[in-house]
Amino acid sequence: MRHVLGFDLGGTKFAFGIVREDGAVVASGRVETLADQGPAQAVRRAIDGARELLASSGFRAESLLGVGIASPGPLDIARGCVDGSPNLPGWTGFPIAGEIGKAFGLPARIDNDANAAAVGEFRFGAGKGFPNMVYVTLSTGIGGGVIVDGRLMRGANGNAAELGHLTLDIKGPPCPCGGRGCFEKYASGTAIAHRARAALAAGHPSSLAALAGGPDKVTSHHVLQGLAAGDTLAKEIWDETIEYLGRGFAVIINTFNPDRIVVGGGVTAAGDTLFGPLRKKALGYAFPRLAAVCTIAPAGLGGDVGVVGAAACAFEAAR
């Protein structure tokens, strides 16, 4: 079986792994991105980490098929670099794919992280057998990737499916993307934490501050913990989140008419607390005919989705 090297660049972590063509992760590792220190140091440390991984796993770089890199968008695919990603300020123009490819002497391609995850889930995960599949990641931000009739929708320059920037409210807060009231401003992990902190600052009684060790330390995970413990504010924040997610997912259904929406990202740690009510809301708000053929399921690749998705893109490029 053949192998590739997959890199998953995120705002906080830069993961990598050796992936087999059946989607299995043979070995993996990660370094901190330290995004605000710029791209050169992060790319250097990820390369070093991957080199050690190859060595310790007994792989030689020249035996691999290629390198895939998943990165937050927008990207300049042709030049292999980030191009204005709100989550990676200062990274625009740095030739990530070029540097990594050169380091290993292998062809390297970069793809939007959510697009790569969509390919990964479609080939190896919860989207297998669903030719019209939308992948949505609920994480620091919200990202998307769309499979149309079995093929990744890349768009004119590889940046399609910025689903976190669907609009929920054109009178809402401005977003670095240029829009207002974007989906991810309401329903991402960051947004959940932000709303909880704002409510605490406004004096809402809640156990969340104690749970987190301070009102400014509350994250979406504390909201989920509070929800499980019966905290009233956590319940309010979560219900709002489900409402926002339901509205956004209904738009996704009306736009793509998918047979499946696969949902990944940190917020899916909520499990049925998320998926039960989300299915009800999203399918209720969408056109009935489109809702009728759409299932909503948790991602199948777990924490490996970035690395496996990047690898899936590398396998596709190598065909």
Place this chain on the structure above:
Amino acid sequence: MRHVLGFDLGGTKFAFGIVREDGAVVASGRVETLADQGPAQAVRRAIDGARELLASSGFRAESLLGVGIASPGPLDIARGCVDGSPNLPGWTGFPIAGEIGKAFGLPARIDNDANAAAVGEFRFGAGKGFPNMVYVTLSTGIGGGVIVDGRLMRGANGNAAELGHLTLDIKGPPCPCGGRGCFEKYASGTAIAHRARAALAAGHPSSLAALAGGPDKVTSHHVLQGLAAGDTLAKEIWDETIEYLGRGFAVIINTFNPDRIVVGGGVTAAGDTLFGPLRKKALGYAFPRLAAVCTIAPAGLGGDVGVVGAAACAFEAAR
């Protein structure tokens, strides 16, 4: 050269034509839909009209390749019928494609009107040479059709790209689709007329009522007339419309990363009054990297887009 019969079903008109495989309309006609009188009478009269057209043009039905029908969605493509279209209440389940196909002894397929128009514009119109093209129609409602990498995005059951039901404001007015604050509630011809009438009813001074022969008779065309004549209210309504359109089009750009958006429908009669400011707003609100590769152009097929689009789908089905 080969020919097909194209039908264009709308809420007010039911048009039809004989279309050649280079996209030329050899002959065409139309009847009133009288939508509230139900599907049977309308389909019957359209069939009769098309029969007369064939006879007067010297065509025999059996010499044609097939029939394409463009209809407002959502549809049940497999059963060839409307399925819950807000603009055709009471039509759900009537086998439009079956009845028309039977009448002419030809294979007949039904497609969402905007999807059909997208195929028509991509093959024969302003989308020629743009493999990642979005068609948007600004008419009674707002419809969409998306070409991904040269192929129509149909979705799981042929109902993809309900772009009139992108959300602009989740706290906005409810829409029959199940959502709230849908794009077409703000920027369709109907919405433009509605906002003008509401402003007149609220006592805004304007020449629009006189122009239309009464405040309740104002349409989007009167707003455009008033705009040209320097009417202040018309200017306000139009500026709002451009703002809404710019927001909606930015979402379309972020979602599909198109190389071209082709815009059709009655509202495009505004010409440069529409396209100039719309380009500026839409490209300004979208991610710069995606805006940079996207052009926005008026439809090339004019009033024939429905019939030619339906025909384009029939030609594709016959290949």
